[in-house]
Amino acid sequence: MQPTAEQRRWMYRNMVLSRYLEERIEALYMEGKTPVFNMAKGPIPGEMHLSNGQEPCAVGVCAHLEAGDIVTATHRPHHIAVAKGVDLDAMVAEIFGKATGLSGGRGGHMHLFDAAVNFSCSGIIGEGLGPAVGAALSRKLQGKPGVAVAFMGEGAANQGAFHEALNLAAVWQLPVVFVIEDNAWGISVAKQASTAVPRNDARASAYGMPGHHVADNDVEGVYAAAGEAIARAREGLGPSLIEIETVRLAGHFMGDGEDYRPKGEKEGLTDPIPRYRGTLLEAGVLDEAGDAALVAEAHARVEAAIRFAQDSDFLPPEAALTTVFV
Amino acid sequence: MQPTAEQRRWMYRNMVLSRYLEERIEALYMEGKTPVFNMAKGPIPGEMHLSNGQEPCAVGVCAHLEAGDIVTATHRPHHIAVAKGVDLDAMVAEIFGKATGLSGGRGGHMHLFDAAVNFSCSGIIGEGLGPAVGAALSRKLQGKPGVAVAFMGEGAANQGAFHEALNLAAVWQLPVVFVIEDNAWGISVAKQASTAVPRNDARASAYGMPGHHVADNDVEGVYAAAGEAIARAREGLGPSLIEIETVRLAGHFMGDGEDYRPKGEKEGLTDPIPRYRGTLLEAGVLDEAGDAALVAEAHARVEAAIRFAQDSDFLPPEAALTTVFV
Amino acid sequence: MTTTTKSASRKLTIARAMAEATAQEMRIDPRVFVMGEDVGPLGGVFGNTRGLHDEFGPERIRDTPISETAFIGAAVGAASDGMRPVVELMFVDFFGVCMDAIYNLMAKNTYFSGGKVKVPMVLMTSTGGGYSDAGQHSQCLYGTFAHLPGMKVVVPSNAYDAKGLMTAAIRDDNPVVFMYHKALQGMGWLGTEKGATVAVPEEAYTVEIGKAAVAREGRDVTLVSLGVGVHHSLRAAQALEAEGFSAEVIDLRSLVPLDRETLRASVAKTGRLIVIDEDYHSYGVSGEIIASVAEHPGCRLRAAPKRVAYPDIPIPFAPTMEQWALPNADKIVAAFHQMLSES
Amino acid sequence: MTTTTKSASRKLTIARAMAEATAQEMRIDPRVFVMGEDVGPLGGVFGNTRGLHDEFGPERIRDTPISETAFIGAAVGAASDGMRPVVELMFVDFFGVCMDAIYNLMAKNTYFSGGKVKVPMVLMTSTGGGYSDAGQHSQCLYGTFAHLPGMKVVVPSNAYDAKGLMTAAIRDDNPVVFMYHKALQGMGWLGTEKGATVAVPEEAYTVEIGKAAVAREGRDVTLVSLGVGVHHSLRAAQALEAEGFSAEVIDLRSLVPLDRETLRASVAKTGRLIVIDEDYHSYGVSGEIIASVAEHPGCRLRAAPKRVAYPDIPIPFAPTMEQWALPNADKIVAAFHQMLSES
Numbered sequence A, B: 001m002q003p004t005a006e007q008r009r010w011m012y013r014n015m016v017l018s019r020y021l022e023e024r025i026e027a028l029y030m031e032g033k034t035p036v037f038n039m040a041k042g043p044i045p046g047e048m049h050l051s052n053g054q055e056p057c058a059v060g061v062c063a064h065l066e067a068g069d070i071v072t073a074t075h076r077p078h079h080i081a082v083a084k085g086v087d088l089d090a091m092v093a094e095i096f097g098k099a100t101g102l103s104g105g106r107g108g109h110m111h112l113f114d115a116a117v118n119f120s121c122s123g124i125i126g127e128g129l130g131p132a133v134g135a136a137l138s139r140k141l142q143g144k145p146g147v148a149v150a151f152m153g154e155g156a157a158n159q160g161a162f163h164e165a166l167n168l169a170a171v172w173q174l175p176v177v178f179v180i181e182d183n184a185w186g187i188s189v190a191k192q193a194s195t196a197v198p199r200n201d202a203r204a205s206a207y208g209m210p211g212h213h214v215a216d217n218d219v220e221g222v223y224a225a226a227g228e229a230i231a232r233a234r235e236g237l238g239p240s241l242i243e244i245e246t247v248r249l250a251g252h253f254m255g256d257g258e259d260y261r262p263k264g265e266k267e268g269l270t271d272p273i274p275r276y277r278g279t280l281l282e283a284g285v286l287d288e289a290g291d292a293a294l295v296a297e298a299h300a301r302v303e304a305a306i307r308f309a310q311d312s313d314f315l316p317p318e319a320a321l322t323t324v325f326v
Numbered sequence C, D: 001m002t003t004t005t006k007s008a009s010r011k012l013t014i015a016r017a018m019a020e021a022t023a024q025e026m027r028i029d030p031r032v033f034v035m036g037e038d039v040g041p042l043g044g045v046f047g048n049t050r051g052l053h054d055e056f057g058p059e060r061i062r063d064t065p066i067s068e069t070a071f072i073g074a075a076v077g078a079a080s081d082g083m084r085p086v087v088e089l090m091f092v093d094f095f096g097v098c099m100d101a102i103y104n105l106m107a108k109n110t111y112f113s114g115g116k117v118k119v120p121m122v123l124m125t126s127t128g129g130g131y132s133d134a135g136q137h138s139q140c141l142y143g144t145f146a147h148l149p150g151m152k153v154v155v156p157s158n159a160y161d162a163k164g165l166m167t168a169a170i171r172d173d174n175p176v177v178f179m180y181h182k183a184l185q186g187m188g189w190l191g192t193e194k195g196a197t198v199a200v201p202e203e204a205y206t207v208e209i210g211k212a213a214v215a216r217e218g219r220d221v222t223l224v225s226l227g228v229g230v231h232h233s234l235r236a237a238q239a240l241e242a243e244g245f246s247a248e249v250i251d252l253r254s255l256v257p258l259d260r261e262t263l264r265a266s267v268a269k270t271g272r273l274i275v276i277d278e279d280y281h282s283y284g285v286s287g288e289i290i291a292s293v294a295e296h297p298g299c300r301l302r303a304a305p306k307r308v309a310y311p312d313i314p315i316p317f318a319p320t321m322e323q324w325a326l327p328n329a330d331k332i333v334a335a336f337h338q339m340l341s342e343s
């Protein structure tokens, strides 16, 4: 399956948008946290897991999705949220904890919920898999179209929820796609120290479902594998598993010194964005001027969202008590 | 791997012993529970999961084990306890809840612990797998010999603990063998309604470990597969997974009407004990007189254990408060 | 639909009342469906889905693998996508394999979304012992669920409340944990507390979640309980009546929200409080009830409150030990006598 | 080994105190080993295994997959086979994926075996919020663990106790849950409560599990707390002192066993009780402490007891909302004032 020129530009644009968002968040996150790094300080407190390098996973999959399709993401959700079309203003405002945020600041960066595009994420490893299966079941029971995609890291593939969710989706032949972003690390634990098989797509056979592997963080490889899996799901042929070799260019979270990474390993990683830019330029899908315009537009979009967030107020503190029950 | 004549008789003897034990427990369990079946009544109250039909799994595996090896079993533990050499008097007394029982009646039929032969079991599906992995790790860390075997039903192979434990055992290359007793049912849910693959040994590849399948409840097939897996574990070559096709001749638990089973399905099942008896007679490993003596001895052993249990007292009720902490 | 007159005299077990409420909601609301282990052709190990598979078929009454994390998580996903799942955790004792899906996901997604994602689902689960099912199949764990925010928790003591609470739970836009005690189910094989099988109207109705009931009025002492403890309390009240004391019995019915007003009003009247709880003694329901009364500035107790709860021990198998450890009417009466002797 | 004189003046963070206790036990006892996520080269996300991997290597300091059910279950199996594992659940909020291995297995096997199988293991887990880590990474859940029988539960408020309790926990033949509050760890990136970093002897010593400490003596009110709440309480006591009131501060240190005697003795003296708890308000620690005092027949309170606890809501991300909801010294002082106005 080959993306059209427009899809290729869409994927590239969302990669650029996502990355610039992360860069700006990174800078804003560090405000108030120097000289002494204290997570509680600054305009964006708390943990912060950036997605730099993992953009191909998000765009290659979401290129096939519509607003009505469901995505569950992880503690590292920004790239996926961007690609799924989560409202950027409300998302950034949520990351700042503001009243105009997706949930008025109750959730923050690990708990982004946008019902308009059926996006959610969570902070517990493997937690999004069951809900994706259930959303797919809901569509089947309602006779409504829609595919559910559950994203996870390669570390999550060793959590019990992975096994249970894949089995359940397969037994019930539900329209779900499980996507593993293999960035080779779960915090400080390398994949080979945590996972008994070199590649998790091998585990698909334990559920009688197709397994796909995408090497080298290849945007269009993701596009092709996801296209096949999602089409299969839409046709009612059941779930698939995809593992994507990707890279974690930032640390596990902001403040991670990454001393545990072997010397030189990180330096050897390729940034997928300049590479894909090169591909598109070479293919004539993009020219320098078009690229510059696209980048400028992405930056403007992000800056506008940040201004929106910064200009917004916090909810009154007592709002903490509301929306527990509805 | 072929069992010796002595091993064959050992396996047959333990099957007979286990079955007779179950038959006697069944009868005693029903005392006080007629005409109205009430689980709380009679000399053996509570749930009762009999192992009738599943004896080949227990004896074929335990034929390779010594007292120092570790076994964790399930809510359906009697056949395995018998084959592992759990003290029969103390075990039956425990099933009766008596002071002389393995734990003075605190555990009952689902919680049989005999430290002398490293046997334990539990009532939660998949709960024994982690402990088996840990016991194997303990032996590795201590440099002490020993293999750990975790038994489970085929229904347990869809519980998250299965996945996590197999992966962990494989990553750490521990001396563990995972044994699935596939009796085709998890209470009223048929295997094909719960499990995305027809055979769970196919799941071994998800952990890079060998998978074995034993068809048709074949005693010596179990013996061969378990022999290979256990030898491999003893040699430090890591874990294996075995799935055994077996049969649940009693219901899920006593009182189960089994209306959910398709008509005729149960009638088509073969009792492994007369069949193995035939095999041994035919092979000349056993003659009629020897069989009669063996059966009589097994019956006597069981009757003695039952008498022991019946003659024992209960602990004083206040003993409920002791042994929470030691 | 039959008339109220006819139905008013019809007695149901809690198991049947739960199944009836579910069936009635399923008939009027296509979003309602049921998932869990053995809820299909078997009708639930505790009978509360009996008949549903026949009427609604395997799509809407779904047997699951033994994968609680996946199917409870799936219920959350389905509920967030417009369905109204009723899902069963067979024994509450099994919560340990799937609590994340319950307390971090089901209970919190609405809050995390600022109220925009609703999770209208019911988690039914059986509680309680007394029939020698030992330490992994006899727990109540009321306190465990009630302690964690974001889920309503109800515990019926009789079939009328069970039906009304189940209907209310299914119609609630929030997740509701519906904890039913095995000894009250009316399944012969678990013994049966006769008082739980009461007249139940045939037509659908709701019992408000968050409202305690005064199961019996009295002046001298307030007995607060839930589930099977309500029946122990009623028996104790009867015994005390014979001695000339008048006990009020409060049936909490709902742990979350907790109806502290009804509690406090009763204790304000009686001046004495005994809490009866089959869950573990410490850090649970009994402590919360006593504290809720004691911390109320207006509350003047005539005697130190007491609790008759399950001791802080795993539940033993042997019936001698288990029965000794369980709350019962005699222990309540004894607690009252001791209270009098102390004050 | 250095002399006591020298070591007495050495201050350590709780993180270092935990690591030191573990290292000292590992040096004298080959059965002790450590397992968990990121406990190896990283030294634990919260620093409490720092240095151990260098000294003891990867066999005894084992990084695990993200498989809490398997590795906590494995710890139980290893402990039952003669080892003494120290295992980490990174955030207590993750208990939902592995509680079965903790409460049904770790906590009950000794009882199920009638005391014949010992399960000497330590489950370390971080608690608490205050740094905007939102609803799945900021909980305390003290009540959740303390409610379930068969495991001891300790919560240190300072490095001296942390080292002594850790040593005691490792030497205990029973499972001990060691709950350390992130704000007390002395990791700069989480902020640091200075009062937690105190003088710690270099040599090994134990702090008895099950004994509360009187962190400050007083006459007018008893402030009962644990972990970070002890520091709020001490600050409140100081503020009250300036107003002429004398507050006694009890540091529970251990939730199971709970030292009810020390509590009751203090309240018998002061006649007033305020419980400070960062765990959820209802059905948890604060209710149990109030009930434990109120139910004591000898206890005469001069005012209704109060609690300053976390409200029954998921923990919000936004610092404005989170800080507003958390207990602090001002709230304790305000509760005391209100108490005076009520009585």
Ligand SMILES: Cc1ncc(C[n+]2csc(CCOP(=O)(O)OP(=O)(O)O)c2C)c(N)n1
Binding pocket: A075, A076, A123, A124, A125, A152, A153, A154, A155, A156, A157, A183, A185, A186, A187, A248, A252, D037, D066, D090, D094, D097
């Ligand atoms: C059940 C659970 N265990 C542990 C954690 C702590 N934790 C957060 S992220 C993470 C690593 C996840 O690795 P991976 O799944 O590969 O995702 P990545 O961070 O690499 O994107 C861990 C262990 C958690 N959030 N949930």
Ligand SMILES: Cc1ncc(C[n+]2csc(CCOP(=O)(O)OP(=O)(O)O)c2C)c(N)n1
Binding pocket: B075, B076, B123, B124, B125, B152, B153, B154, B155, B156, B157, B183, B185, B186, B187, B248, B252, C037, C066, C090, C094, C097
């Ligand atoms: C975690 C958990 N979920 C559900 C149960 C209830 N339960 C007890 S036995 C059983 C069926 C088990 O099936 P299988 O593993 O095939 O073993 P079998 O009973 O066939 O021997 C179920 C669902 C349980 N004990 N633990």
Ligand SMILES: [Mg+2]
Binding pocket: A153, A154, A155, A181, A182, A183, A184, A185, A186, A187
């Ligand atoms: Mg990763």
Ligand SMILES: [Mg+2]
Binding pocket: B153, B154, B155, B181, B182, B183, B184, B185, B186, B187
């Ligand atoms: Mg089975």
